[in-house]
Amino acid sequence: MQRNRMTLERKLPRRSRVTHLHRFFSYKNQSMIFCESAMEAHAALLLEFDNSVVRYTSQPFTTHYQLNGRASRYTPDFLIKLTSGEFKSLEIKPSNKLNTLRLTDKFAVLKQHFSEELYHPLELITDKDIYRGTNINNYQKLYGFRQLPLTPSEQTRFIEIDADTVTLCELITILSNHSDTPYCDAMKLLAHDLFAWPCTKPLIGSSLLTKVGVAS
Structure with missing residues (x-):
């Protein structure tokens, strides 16, 4: 991926009839971050306190890949830049939605696609990773x-x-x-x-x- 990976390519509407957007002002990025769920906004809060993260953006780009022989599109929830200079994409999902073979196969294909085609990893984050006590x-x-x-x-x-x-x-x-x-x-x-x-x-x-x- 040759373009600047921290450039927002998928623009979210300020209002949507389908998705309730959560606005989160990021001091680390000095910009408003638009999240599609409260859990994504809470994940962004954790990124603000993660000293290994330099900056990040939500809904950063859409990539095209093959799933079961069919052309598919996918947009990660976050793209983060680490202090090491490396990048990592994040997918935020409730853990109770991951108990299906379809999603297991999808993310296995996506992780391979990100590694081989986009040259950075895709990491799956669930509510169990985000919510720990208080x-x-x-x-x-x-x-x-x-x-x-x-x-x-x-x-x-x-x-x-x-x-x-x-x-x-x-x-x-x-x-x-x-x-x-x-x-x-x-x-x-x-x-x-x-x-x-x-x-x-x-x-x-x-x-x-x-x-x-x-x-x-």
């Missing part, structure tokens, strides 16, 4: 903070935190000694991956945070 609710809570750059003073406060492990409540208390907005500062530190925490559990005051990041 991860989506947590990332929705942190999403706005991820787009706010850390200030020099916030970086300094992070470096000066002596404890390797603190609860969210303790972190807010520590930050309150030097900030009028300790809650927002704590959320920014989490959103920028400076602490590891159990994202599949509700993010509450007793959530245990482990200092792992390096402020930059």
Whole structure:
């Protein structure tokens, strides 16, 4: 595929009688992403927090392939560019719709087509991959903070935190000694991956945070 793979080729209408479109503003791409389901929008949210993803686009192109001797068309849900410079296409599907021989055969053919003809892999993502405990609710809570750059003073406060492990409540208390907005500062530190925490559990005051990041 010679053309720029990150160029949107299949344009979705703003309104459709067939499909309810979900708009998702991507700060990583600085553009509106149009998704055909809430699950696709939630997958896009995860891409925003995936540091291996540089940028991505939805419904990026349509490819033609042969399925059981018949000409067929297929449009992946996302095309992503990785930090390695490689590309990968994603198909988002509910797991309960994959228990048919027809779809199993289709995606087996498509994966081979992408590898041999488009020179990048097609990966199938289901609700079991996207929804893990309360991860989506947590990332929705942190999403706005991820787009706010850390200030020099916030970086300094992070470096000066002596404890390797603190609860969210303790972190807010520590930050309150030097900030009028300790809650927002704590959320920014989490959103920028400076602490590891159990994202599949509700993010509450007793959530245990482990200092792992390096402020930059």
